Each structure stands twice: as C-alpha cells, then as structure tokens.
Amino acid sequence: MFDTFRLAELPSSDEDLRPRIRELIARSIDAIPLDQRARSWQGFDRQFSRTLGKEGFLGLTLPRRYGGHDRGPFARFVVVEELLSAGAPVAAHWFADRQSAPLLLSYGTEAQKEFYVPRICRGEALFCIGMSEPGSGSDLASVRTRAEPNGSGWLLNGQKIWTTNAAHSDYMIALVRTSGTTAERQKGLSQLIVDLKAPGVTVRPIVDLTGDSHFCEVFFDNVQLAEDALVGSEGQGWDQVTAELAFERSGPERIYSSIILLDAWVRHLQAVGRIDKATEVGALTAELATLRAMSIACTARLVAGESPVVEASIVKDRGTGFEQHLPSVIGDDLGSHPDEPIAAELYRTLLYVTHIAPSFSLRGGTREVLRGIIARGMGLR
Amino acid sequence: MQMNELTEPFGRLLASLCTSAAVREVEGGGSFGAMWEELATSGFLDALVEESVGGAGLDLADVEPLFELIGFHAVPLPLSETIVARALLAKAGITAPDGPIVLVTSLDQPVPCAMVASYALVDTGEELILAEMAGLDPKSIGNHHGLSAIIAKVPVADVSLPRPSDGLRPLAATVRAALIAGAAARLTEMSTNYCNERVQFGKPIGRQQSVQHMLAVMAEDMIACRIAAEIGLSKGLDMPIAVAATAKATTSAAATRIAASAHAVHGAIGISEEYDLQLLTRRLHEWRLADGSEGYWAAQLGKQRLANSASSIDWVRDHIFS
Numbered sequence: 001m002f003d004t005f006r007l008a009e010l011p012s013s014d015e016d017l018r019p020r021i022r023e024l025i026a027r028s029i030d031a032i033p034l035d036q037r038a039r040s041w042q043g044f045d046r047q048f049s050r051t052l053g054k055e056g057f058l059g060l061t062l063p064r065r066y067g068g069h070d071r072g073p074f075a076r077f078v079v080v081e082e083l084l085s086a087g088a089p090v091a092a093h094w095f096a097d098r099q100s101a102p103l104l105l106s107y108g109t110e111a112q113k114e115f116y117v118p119r120i121c122r123g124e125a126l127f128c129i130g131m132s133e134p135g136s137g138s139d140l141a142s143v144r145t146r147a148e149p150n151g152s153g154w155l156l157n158g159q160k161i162w163t164t165n166a167a168h169s170d171y172m173i174a175l176v177r178t179s180g181t182t183a184e185r186q187k188g189l190s191q192l193i194v195d196l197k198a199p200g201v202t203v204r205p206i207v208d209l210t211g212d213s214h215f216c217e218v219f220f221d222n223v224q225l226a227e228d229a230l231v232g233s234e235g236q237g238w239d240q241v242t243a244e245l246a247f248e249r250s251g252p253e254r255i256y257s258s259i260i261l262l263d264a265w266v267r268h269l270q271a272v273g274r275i276d277k278a279t280e281v282g283a284l285t286a287e288l289a290t291l292r293a294m295s296i297a298c299t300a301r302l303v304a305g306e307s308p309v310v311e312a313s314i315v316k317d318r319g320t321g322f323e324q325h326l327p328s329v330i331g332d333d334l335g336s337h338p339d340e341p342i343a344a345e346l347y348r349t350l351l352y353v354t355h356i357a358p359s360f361s362l363r364g365g366t367r368e369v370l371r372g373i374i375a376r377g378m379g380l381r
Numbered sequence: 382m383q384m385n386e387l388t389e390p391f392g393r394l395l396a397s398l399c400t401s402a403a404v405r406e407v408e409g410g411g412s413f414g415a416m417w418e419e420l421a422t423s424g425f426l427d428a429l430v431e432e433s434v435g436g437a438g439l440d441l442a443d444v445e446p447l448f449e450l451i452g453f454h455a456v457p458l459p460l461s462e463t464i465v466a467r468a469l470l471a472k473a474g475i476t477a478p479d480g481p482i483v484l485v486t487s488l489d490q491p492v493p494c495a496m497v498a499s500y501a502l503v504d505t506g507e508e509l510i511l512a513e514m515a516g517l518d519p520k521s522i523g524n525h526h527g528l529s530a531i532i533a534k535v536p537v538a539d540v541s542l543p544r545p546s547d548g549l550r551p552l553a554a555t556v557r558a559a560l561i562a563g564a565a566a567r568l569t570e571m572s573t574n575y576c577n578e579r580v581q582f583g584k585p586i587g588r589q590q591s592v593q594h595m596l597a598v599m600a601e602d603m604i605a606c607r608i609a610a611e612i613g614l615s616k617g618l619d620m621p622i623a624v625a626a627t628a629k630a631t632t633s634a635a636a637t638r639i640a641a642s643a644h645a646v647h648g649a650i651g652i653s654e655e656y657d658l659q660l661l662t663r664r665l666h667e668w669r670l671a672d673g674s675e676g677y678w679a680a681q682l683g684k685q686r687l688a689n690s691a692s693s694i695d696w697v698r699d700h701i702f703s
C-alpha cells in the first residue's frame with residue numbers, strides 16, 4: 001500500500017540555498033518578538049516578500065522564462081523550512097508562490113503566465129484563495145458564487161469567506177459556478193482570477209480569537225471580469241482545484257506551525273537546567289524527525305511529477321496532530337512547575353499557539369476530510 | 382512493498398516458506414531445521430557481508446526492505462538478527478557458525494526468538510560475545526506460542542569481538558523497527574481487506590466513516606513506521622543513538638496503536654487463535670518491548686537534544702539526517 005511513499009533525500013545541490021536564505025533572514029528579521037514569530041506563515045510583511053523575490057527565493061519551482069529559477073520542489077522545501085524555522089513573516093507571497101503560480105503554469109494561457117508569474121516571482125503580485133463560502137466549507141462542491149458569461153466576459157455575484165489575506169492581496173483565484181445548477185455539484189465549476197480592486201468587490205477583514213485579522217469576507221456585487229479571467233477550461237474547476245490542493249497540503253508548513261514554541265520551550269528547559277522532561281522532548285524530537293522525512297518523501301512525489309493528494313493528506317493529518325499536541329505538552333510542563341519563573345514572552349507565545357492551534361486541522365481541509373481522502377486512497381470508499 | 386530485483390525473490394521465498402501453518406508449527410515447538418536450511422541456502426544470510434569474503438556486499442539501507450518483508454511474513458526465526466550478526470562477525474574476521482543467531486542487548490529481559498536460535502551475539506557492556514545458545518540456558522517466558530526467552534547464564538568469552546561505541550542496542554532496536562514496519566504494512570492490508578468484505582447493517586463495515594477514519598490513522602502510522610525504520614537503517618552498522626532512537630521510538634509508539642486498531646476492526650474473529658491476525662499483533666507487542674520501548678529511546682534522544690542549543694530543525698538535520 002502506497003508503495004512509492006518512501007524515504008527520500010534532499011539533494012545536496014539544493015542544500016546550497018540554506019546558508020544563503022539563513023543569511024538573508026538574519027539580516028532582515030531579528031527584531032521580531034517570539035510571539036510574532038510564532039505566527040509562522042500567518043505573518044504578513046509585503047517588504048520582506050519583495051526582498052525574498054529580489055534575492056531569488058521565490059518561484060524556485062517555476063521556469064526561468066517566467067522569472068522563476070527552475071530549481072524544483074526540493075529547493076523550495078529547503079527555503080521554506082528555513083523561513084518557518086525562523087518564524088519569518090512569509091504570508092504575503094505564500095499562496096501565490098505555493099499554489100497560484102503552479103496552477104497558472106499548468107492550466108493558464110501563455111498571456112496569463114507572462115502577465116502574472118514574473119510578478120509573483122518578484123513578490124509583487126499577491127494572491128489569495130477563494131474556495132470557502134458561508135454555506136460551503138468541507139462540502140466545497142456546493143459553492144454558489146456564480147459567474148455568468150456575458151458579452152464582455154463574466155459577471156460575478158456571490159460571497160467568499162475565510163479568505164486569508166484578501167484585504168492585502170491583489171488577486172483572488174476563486175472557485176465559482178459558471179454553468180449548471182448547485183445540484184450538479186462538481187460539474188460546472190470553474191476557476192477565475194478576480195482583481196480585488198475591481199468595482200463591486202468588497203473585502204471585510206474578520207478578527208480571530210487572538211486579535212489578529214488574516215482571514216476575510218469577500219463580497220461580489222455584479223463584478224465585471226474580462227474573458228481572460230478564466231483559468232483553464234470552463235467546467236474543469238473541480239479537477240484543477242484537486243490538483244492545486246496537492247500543492248496546498250504537501251508543504252512543511254503542515255508540520256512546523258508550532259516549531260517556534262518548541263524551540264522556546266527547549267531554551268527554557270536549558271535555561272532553568274531541567275532534564276525531567278527529556279522523555280517528552282525526545283518523543284517530540286523523534287516525531288519531528290519522522291514527519292520531516294515524511295514531508296520530504298511527499299515532496300519527492302511532486303518532484304517525480306505526480307500529484308500526491310493522498311500522501312499529502314497523510315502528512316498533513318499527522319503533522320497538524322503534532323502541531324496541536326505541542327502546546328498541550330508544553331502547557332502541562334510549565335503548569336506543573338508552578339514555582340518556576342517563566343518569561344512573559346514564552347507564556348504569551350504558549351497561549352497564542354494554544355488558542356490558534358485548532359485552526360491547524362481546519363485550514364486547508366479538516367482532519368475528517370483528509371481522513372476520508374486517505375480512506376479513498378486505501379480503497380475503502 | 383516496493384518490488385525490485387532484491388525484494389521480489391525474497392518476498393516469494395518467505396511467502397512459500399513461512400505460510401501461516403509453518404509459522405504456527407514452529408511456534409508450537411515443531412522443528413525449524415528445514416525452514417532454516419532453505420533460508421540459509423538462499424544466500425540472503427550474508428547480504429551485508431562484503432563481496433570479497435563471499436557476501437552480497439549490500440548496506441543496511443539496501444536490506445531495510447528485506448527486514449520489512451521478514452516482519453510482513455511473521456517469520457518465526459531470528460532471520461534479520463542473523464543477517465546483522467553475520468555482518469558484524471565478518472567485519473571482525475570471524476567465520477559465522479551455521480544456524481540462527483539472536484542479538485542479546487539485555488541479560489535481564491526477554492530476547493525474541495531466543496527459543497529458536499542456535500547462537501547468541503551478546504553485548505556484555507564491554508565486548509560482544511558469540512556464544513552457543515545451549516550454554517546460555519535460555520528460559521522461555523512461557524506465554525502461549527511465544528518464542529522469547531531470558532538468558533539465564535552469563536556467557537563466558539569464547540569468541541569475542543569489539544563492541545560498537547554505543548553497544549549493540551541501537552542496531553538491534555533499529556532492526557526491530559523495520560520488523561514492526563513490515564508487520565504494520567501487513568496488518569494495514571489485512572484490516573483494509575477485511576473491512577471491505579465483512580458486511581454488517583447491509584454494507585461492508587469499511588463504508589462506515591468511523592471505521593474509515595480508524596484505518597486512515599493506521600495507514601499514517603504504517604507510513605511513519607516505514608519511514609522511521611528507513612531513517613534508522615540509513616546510516617550503516619555503526620549506528621548513532623539519535624538515529625536508532627528516532628526509528629524505535631516512532632515504531633514502538635505506533636505498534637500498540639496499530640495492533641489495537643487491527644483488532645478493533647476485526648471484532649471477535651481477530652482474537653481467535655485460528656485467525657492469522659494474532660501472528661502479527663503478538664509480534665508487534667513483543668518487538669515494541671524488545672531492545673528498548675518508545676519511552677527508553679525517547680529519553681535517550683531527549684537527553685542528547687537538551688544538551689545542545691541548536692534550533693529543533695537544525696538539531697534534527699545535524700544529528701538524524703546528515
């Protein structure tokens with residue numbers, strides 16, 4: 001079962017990026033406090049993304065003729081791993097670099113590739129992902145936002161919700177109904193690029209339980225889109241989204257969301273000179289190493305040109321479980337030493353991660369949805 | 382399991398030799414001589430021995446899939462242990478004796494398959510000693526159809542060889558990790574098939590979402606075991622503790638979950654002796670305990686980790702991946 005899902009190695013030719021990205025990180029971000037770093041890939045900094053683009057760290061998987069670097073998924077893994085390990089603010093370019101540009105490369109027209117991809121590689125064109133709607137979460141095929149073909153292209157009406165970074169992005173790639181009825185489900189869905197500055201688009205940020213606002217509501221009121229807003233073929237949106245989700249779910253951000261907290265706890269244990277939790281630290285370290293190897297093994301399937309939908313679900317489900325387990329173990333440790341001083345910054349970081357952790361297994365597809373995909377891959381559905 | 386020119390014939394050999402009837406017979410006290418003879422003549426015993434002295438010259442990473450297959454087929458003999466022992470003996474310039482060899486990393490706790498071994502390679506803490514099993518007075522644990530025994534007599538140096546810097550336990554534990562990974566793969570396969578066949582409430586139980594999710598988690602554990610075992614066996618015979626610890630802590634922790642889920646979905650039939658499930662789940666529990674369980678190895682790993690100020694990702698890259 002899943003016979004090709006085996007240990008793979010990061011090629012040394014891609015490891016050469018590691019010292020370079022570390023140098024950039026050291027130079028650009030050391031003033032960020034711990035609990036900000038713990039925002040991980042939610043931290044938004046347009047300037048930092050442009051710096052990454054300028055210095056050649058975006059578009060690593062993309063062809064040179066569209067401004068990329070022709071390096072492939074392993075190179076991207078190395079760079080992303082370092083960014084996450086440092087808690088660098090990567091949100092601005094994240095979706096575009098991870099999934100929108102690969103989507104455009106696979107399905108876009110030549111004109112679309114030339115228009116968008118070089119700007120994505122420079123960190124200048126920021127994308128958000130418009131899939132979820134108030135009535136369509138896990139049941140994504142039930143989306144109701146509709147684009148009607150008219151003389152000048154598409155007329156878009158409806159609403160998206162939970163769209164991360166919509167308030168700061170230039171474009172949304174939206175999954176919408178372009179033909180047929182809601183009852184026809186997957187049939188009749190398409191992906192459209194929406195310029196978020198177009199008349200009729202309203203974006204309202206939503207504040208989360210930690211006080212941050214990353215996700216948004218986005219309303220479309222008779223938004224006129226040009227003919228060439230369509231990505232790929234009309235009616236093929238579902239298949240395209242499925243392929244896109246393999247990129248969305250397979251990266252190391254699905255195992256490293258709590259890594260800043262883990263490092264801070266280890267430093268705390270070292271500072272107070274405690275080894276009573278060596279077993280817990282060791283168990284977490286073994287799991288971290290295993291997950292890292294699983295994530296690299298999944299990346300190897302991308303390198304082989306496959307769309308590792310099931311493998312990515314396996315890594316993401318296990319990885320988010322690990323990310324959620326960490327604050328619970330660390331909270332118990334700190335709380336069970338009531339007479340030991342704790343830096344307020346560490347405590348704040350612990351609470352931040354504890355409060356946001358439920359989202360790890362919601363965003364990008366819930367735990368239950370992923371387990372359903374794995375079960376289908378096993379031949380049970 | 383990935384089939385290639387090595388695993389394919391080996392898998393076929395084990396499938397024909399270690400049928401569940403044959404496994405039961407050895408476990409029931411029957412003779413294992415004929416089974417061993419076939420394994421010995423197959424040439425796989427010296428897989429890790431250098432070509433210049435008549436072996437196949439493979440390294441541990443190459444044979445990892447073979448160890449998985451040994452776990453997959455519930456081989457009732459210390460076959461992986463013998464392959465490793467013969468490699469260590471050959472490296473020390475010692476001609477290996479005929480017959481199965483177990484790796485003994487504790488004189489106080491049970492050694493799997495000791496009842497069907499002719500020799501033991503014992504880590505005394507100072508050196509490795511090759512001793513005849515008969516002289517060690519192995520005491521069977523006495524559980525039903527178990528092949529484990531505690532070594533009652535401390536061996537005297539007859540044939541001795543240098544001890545690896547961290548002893549034999551890391552290597553033995555990592556071999557167990559690969560066996561666990563193989564048994565996990567078999568149990569995941571058996572459970573999936575069973576859930577597609579067994580009908581209750583008018584449909585296969587595998588159509589029930591709660592069952593699907595249990596099996597999905599089992600598949601995650603199975604893959605984690607496979608990849609952790611591969612990490613463990615990727616560094617050669619002189620195995621770093623951190624690497625062995627990752628392999629054994631991950632697989633031992635998963636072993637109990639996998640066994641529990643396999644039994645849960647099989648219902649009562651999985652508890653019966655006649656049904657093959659128990660051949661695998663009993664071994665999982667035995668291997669989990671042998672050569673250090675998850676808690677032992679996590680403590681080893683945690684101690685090393687806490688002694689170093691690197692970030693978690695850097696530490697893992699430097700000590701487990703490089």
Ligand SMILES: Cc1cc2nc3c(=O)[nH]c(=O)nc-3n(C[C@H](O)[C@H](O)[C@H](O)COP(=O)(O)OP(=O)(O)OC[C@H]3O[C@@H](n4cnc5c(N)ncnc54)[C@H](O)[C@@H]3O)c2cc1C
Pocket residue numbers: 128129130131132136137138139161162163164165215359362363364365366367368369590
């Ligand atoms: C931080 C964050 C960022 C996000 N960013 C984006 C974004 O940028 N773009 C975007 O489009 N969306 C985004 N989302 C939305 C995300 O994709 C949805 O939250 C997710 O798909 C689940 O949908 P829902 O929240 O409506 O929950 P629901 O689908 O209503 O699910 C609620 C619960 O019911 C369970 N459930 C539902 N159906 C089944 C079933 N068939 N079987 C078993 N259990 C079931 C779910 O697993 C879950 O436990 C984001 C979410 C979060 C938390």
